[in-house]
Amino acid sequence: xxxxxxxxxxxxxxxxxxxxxxxxxxxxxxxxxxxxxxxxxxxxxxxxxxxxxxxxxxxxxxxxxxxxxxxxxxxxxxxxxxxxxxxxxxxxxxxxxxxxxxxxxxxxxxxxxxxxxxxxxxxxxxxxxxxxxxxxxxxxxxxxxxxxxxxxxxxxxxxxxxxxxxxxxxxxxxxxxxxxxxxxxxxxxxxxxxxxxxxxxxxxxxxxxxxxxxxxx
Numbered sequence: 567x568x569x570x571x572x573x574x575x576x577x578x579x580x581x582x583x584x585x586x587x588x589x590x591x592x593x594x595x596x597x598x599x600x601x602x603x604x605x606x607x608x609x610x611x612x613x614x615x616x617x618x619x620x621x622x623x624x625x626x627x628x629x630x631x632x633x634x635x636x637x638x639x640x641x642x643x644x645x646x647x648x649x650x651x652x653x654x655x656x657x658x659x660x661x662x663x664x665x666x667x668x669x670x671x672x673x674x675x676x677x678x679x680x681x682x683x684x685x686x687x688x689x690x691x692x693x694x695x696x697x698x699x700x701x702x703x704x705x706x707x708x709x710x711x712x713x714x715x716x717x718x719x720x721x722x723x724x725x726x727x728x729x730x731x732x733x734x735x736x737x738x739x740x741x742x743x744x745x746x747x748x749x750x751x752x753x754x755x756x757x758x759x760x761x762x763x764x765x766x767x768x769x770x771x772x773x774x775x776x777x778x779x780x781x782x783x
Contacts, residue, residue, distance in 0.1 A: 567728070569732055571732050574728065577633075596637065600641070602641070606650060606683070624671055628675070636723050636726075644684070672718055683715075754775060754782070
């Protein structure tokens with residue numbers, strides 16, 4: 567959040583997306599997500615649910631809003647053990663109560679809430695491929711659960727400073743380098759600059775100060 571914004575905010579944004587309106591004549595809009603990751607075993611048991619940390623999560627989302635983010639949501643990503651989808655519906659019983667609690671808290675603050683369950687396929691001992699579940703095989707039980715994975719839609723407003731300054735800086739950098747193949751925009755924490763690296767070459771070193779970008783992440 568302090569990338570060229572004056573350093574007032576020290577947190578970060580997990581996902582920031584610039585999306586095109588429909589129809590395109592209405593231009594672009596921005597959405598942001600705080601991401602929490604949990605594990606679901608093949609038998610439906612869960613790990614790392616962070617069920618007792620909703621207050622901390624809400625405070626993180628409030629920081630997004632104070633920063634000027636126009637659309638703020640929580641994304642719970644569930645990494646399912648290989649073979650889970652073939653034997654189970656979603657969500658498993660262990661998720662019903664913690665998800666219900668989050669919905670109640672997030673609705674009061676008018677934040678969005680989405681779930682993303684996915685599993686890796688297996689090729690021997692290695693992960694291979696990715697399977698996602700766009701819609702659960704069975705709905706969440708009882709209100710306030712809905713039948714689709716987007717559970718709450720965030721209230722929105724116009725982006726304001728310092729988020730607007732951050733978004734403009736990233737947009738400007740992208741427009742200057744748009745069209746170059748196999749390129750990825752990164753932020754080097756050492757020289758504090760946006761940089762462009764070639765993903766195809768696997769060269770994860772800052773082209774300006776030669777810092778190791780993998781260690782930084």
